[in-house]
Amino acid sequence: MNFNLTEEQQMLQDSLRRFLSNEYTFEKRGQIIHSGKGVDETTWRAFADMGLLGFTFPEENDGLGGNAIDTMLVMDSFGRALVVEPYLSTVVLCGGLIRDAGSDSQKAAILPAIAAGEHLMAFAHSEPGSRYNLSQVVTTAEKTGDGYVLNGRKTAVLHGSQANQLIVSARSHGDIADPEGVSLFLVDRNANGLTVRDFATHDGHRTAELTLDNVQLNHDALIGEQEKALPLIEKATDLAIAALCSEAVGAMEALNEATLEYLKTRKQFGVPIGKFQVLQHRMADMFIATEEAKSMAILAASEADSDDREERRRALSMAKALVGQSARKVGQDAVQLHGGMGVTDEMLAAHLFKRLTLINLLFGDADYHLGQVSDQLLAATA
Amino acid sequence: MDLNYTPEQDQFREEVRKFLADNLPDDIRQRVKQRxxxxxxMTQRWQQILFKRGWAASAWPQQFGGPGWDAIEQLIFEEECAVAGAPRQLDFGLRMVAPVIMTFGNEEQKERFLPGILSGEDWWCQGYSEPGAGSDLASLRTTAKHEGDHYVVNGQKTWTTLGQHADWIFCLVRTSSEGKPQQGISFLLIDMKTPGISVRPIIMLDGEHEINEVYFDNVKVPVENLVGEENKGWTYAKFLLGHERTGLANVGQWKALMNRLKELARESRDGQRPLIENVRFRDRLAQLDMELRALELTVLRVLTNESGPGPQASILKIRGTEVGQALFELLMEAMGPDAIAHIPDALDLGYEGPRVGAADAAPAAGDYFNMRKLSIFGGSNEIQRNIIAQMVLGL
Structure with a gap:
């Protein structure tokens, strides 16, 4: 039991934070968001040079053999700087899936390309109406002589349009929410029959809606075992949840720093507003909420790689629920303490608030995950 | 970073568990399990048992008779004790005055006072608060006048927990009215049998006698009972409060309560179904389970911090007491209408009269009322927020 970073981890965190504060400024980020592409190639290449894009891949695939704790460090720093590049989609979700379930040839083809910064990917699983229910998949995969044909719709595909390749879930067996019968497929961005509609998100990221209309795939597009993908999807989701928890903690810490600075400099009635006890206590509560969220983000990162499904999912749900509640509190209070300035688009605080709000809506919000913890209590008594 | 316990820590936990199974007397365990x-x-008998094993003071260094455990081992020990149903050890001696004597006392004081605290023979209570000095502790008015080889103490202390049992009281007293209020305070150790001391009970809202008023009327205290330097008591007082706060997170006790809540949820009925199937109740249980996990990890983070807990201990006091209060509240609500009967005799040793509901329904509402104290004592939670705002955030 220890909470210390290794020397290498500490060095990585320091250099990443230095890079982001020098190169990834608020103004620069604004330009990236408003560019047509929505992601910055130079920044992405710099991440590749730092080794971040292959951090959690095996060494034989040009990776560094890291784990979810390493992802935590990266995401925490990204949260502080509000990085909008597709790290979650490409490295955590799709990279994680290929690493954990891909064939040797899939790993060899994809992981080094991601690590080198040459390949962007997106995970297309959610569908209209499925909300956070992972087993609900209506999109169909029909088996043919030489492969599969996919039909259906996907929603909330983070950075779907920016990706060169997607991982798409589809069902070839069972009812729409049957845990069995779902498979994962590699689909090229320019595949015939695939329509991708790109949207900006409120927090400067990108999302896409997908339509799959008779998309034809070869046998080798299948990832892992046919019709047994749900455990893989759960695992990838848990890796994403852990990453988002850390990103949220980084954003909350940055938000607290910005708010504290504001409380110390903004004057009303002749004194800095931070002298008012009613605001001090609110700030103290934001600080406490962030520390508790940090504890749970560490728990999430520690459990995310575990193969003990029950224990892992319980820990991840507890973490996502508590981080969601804390982020809502810290975000709303930070805007309130900034007063009128807090509701303008010029303030960093407003952008941190927006990111925190959207993180809660991804991969299960606080209510959903509290419900998961609650249902596990019931299951444990059965 | 690794949240797993080491094999040595797991083995230590097993050792503690086995010791508790073999040595915690049944009558004590049953009483504590019924809250x-x-x-x-009972408290003293248990302290003696721990003393014989060398585990009487989990936080003390070896040179004073402690086991020399690190922060994790202390937490494991406390958690196992609480979950097994061991009585809470008395903080006033072990966690409050002892660290002050170890750090600021002279050799003679260490030799004279520490052994009695360790063995549990000496029962200590705390003389900090006064009727006019609660959160504003430094405004205290009890005086100690230096006259030859002793001090003469006059004044009143209040909220003195378990003072009715005490052999000794550690007091903050005013030895000077010069300068700021903090500057004229001294730290005195006073024998409760000294002539001029009288103790009067205060009945708390649960109907129980837990706290007292202590009056000092020309009480003569030998000068060798002054800890450290005269007029430097405020420094020692703050040091003591820091130690008290880290003990207030109470994770082990809250885990024991959570276990009982889960058991109750399975066993009690809500109409035709078990209470656990009531989704509104279960969601509140889940919320608390989650908050308790966050508290536990935050305690571990703060207490294993190499630079010491410092003002961050205020987080533990606030969250520890908030989680505890919420647990007692949910426990009472789990009992439901079984909690409304007030049967004071049912709290006494050997009670065999009529009851309502489960054996531990009797204390449920009283505990809920009583535990409102948690967010008030040890520096109210509002004072803790001031400390965070000023000492941590620099506001």
């Missing part, structure tokens, strides 16, 4: 207050005799 009834252990008698003075």
């Amino acid at each position: 009834l207050r252990p008698t003075k005799e």
Whole structure:
């Protein structure tokens, strides 16, 4: 039991934070968001040079053999700087899936390309109406002589349009929410029959809606075992949840720093507003909420790689629920303490608030995950 | 970073568990499991058992008779004790005055006072608060006048927990009215049998006698009972409060309560179904389970911090007491209408009269009322927020 970073981890965190504060400024980020592409190639290449894009891949695939704790460090720093590049989609979700379930040839083809910064990917699983229910998949995969044909719709595909390749879930067996019968497929961005509609998100990221209309795939597009993908999807989701928890903690810490600075400099009635006890206590509560969220983000990162499904999912749900509640509190209070300035688009605080709000809506919000913890209590008594 | 316990820590936990299974007397365990207050005799008997094993003071260094455990081992020990149903050890001696004597006392004081605290023979209570000095502790008015080889103490202390049992009281007294209020305070150790001391009970809202008023009327205290330097008591007082706060997170006790809540949820009925199937109740249980996990990890983070807990201990006091209060509240609500009957005799040793509901329904509402104290004592949670705002955030 220890909470210390290794020397290498500490060095990585320091250099990443230095890079982001020098190169990834608020103004620069604004330009990236408003560019047509929505992601910055130079920044992405710099991440590749730092080794971040292959951090959690095996060494034989040009990776560094890291784990979810390493992802935590990266995401925490990204949260502080509000990085909008597709790290979650490409490295955590799709990279994680290929690493954990891909064939040797899939790993060899994809992981080094991601690590080198040459390949962007997106995970297309959610569908209209499925909300956070992972087993609900209506999109169909029909088996043919030489492969599969996919039909259906996907929603909330983070950075779907920016990706060169997607991982798409589809069902070839069972009812729409049957845990069995779902498979994962590699689909090229320019595949015939695939329509991708790109949207900006409120927090400067990108999302896409997908339509799959008779998309034809070869046998080798299948990832892992046919019709047994749900455990893989759960695992990838848990890796994403852990990453988002850390990103949220980084954003909350940055938000607290910005708010504290504001409380110390903004004057009303002749004194800095931070002298008012009613605001001090609110700030103290934001600080406490962030520390508790940090504890749970560490728990999430520690459990995310575990193969003990029950224990892992319980820990991840507890973490996502508590981080969601804390982020809502810290975000709303930070805007309130900034007063009128807090509701303008010029303030960093407003952008941190927006990111925190959207993180809660991804991969299960606080209510959903509290419900998961609650249902596990019931299951444990059965 | 690794949240797993090491094999040595797991082994240590097993050792503690086995010791508790073999040595915690049944009568004490049963009483604590029903959340009834252990008698003075029980608390002292348990302290003696721990003393013989060398585990009487989990936080003390070896040179003073402690086991020399690190922060994790202390937490494991406390958690196992609480979950097994061991009585809470008395903080006033072990966690409050002892660290002050170890750090600021002279050799003679260490030799004279520490052994009695360790063995549990000496029962200590705390003389900090006064009727006019609660959160504003430094405004205290009890005076100690230096006259030859002793001080003459006059004044009143209040909220003195378990003072009715005490052999000794550690007091903050005013030895000077010069300068700022903090500057004229001294730290005195006073024998409760000294002529001029009288103790009067205060009945708390649960109907129980837990706290007292202590009056000092020309009480003569030998000068060798002054800890450290005269007029430097405020420094020692703050040091003590820091130690008290880290003990207030109470994770082990809250885990024991959570276990009982889960058991109750399975066993009690809500109409035709078990209570656990009531989704509104279960969601609140889940919320608390999650908050308790976050508290536990935050305690571990703060207490294993190499630079010491410092003002961050205020987080533990606030969250520890908030989680505890919420647990007692949910426990009462889990009992439901079984909690409304007030049967004071049912809290006494050997009660065999009529009851309502489960054996531990009797203390449920009283505990809920009583535990409102948690967010008030040890520096109210509002004072803790001031400390965070000023000492941590620099506001």
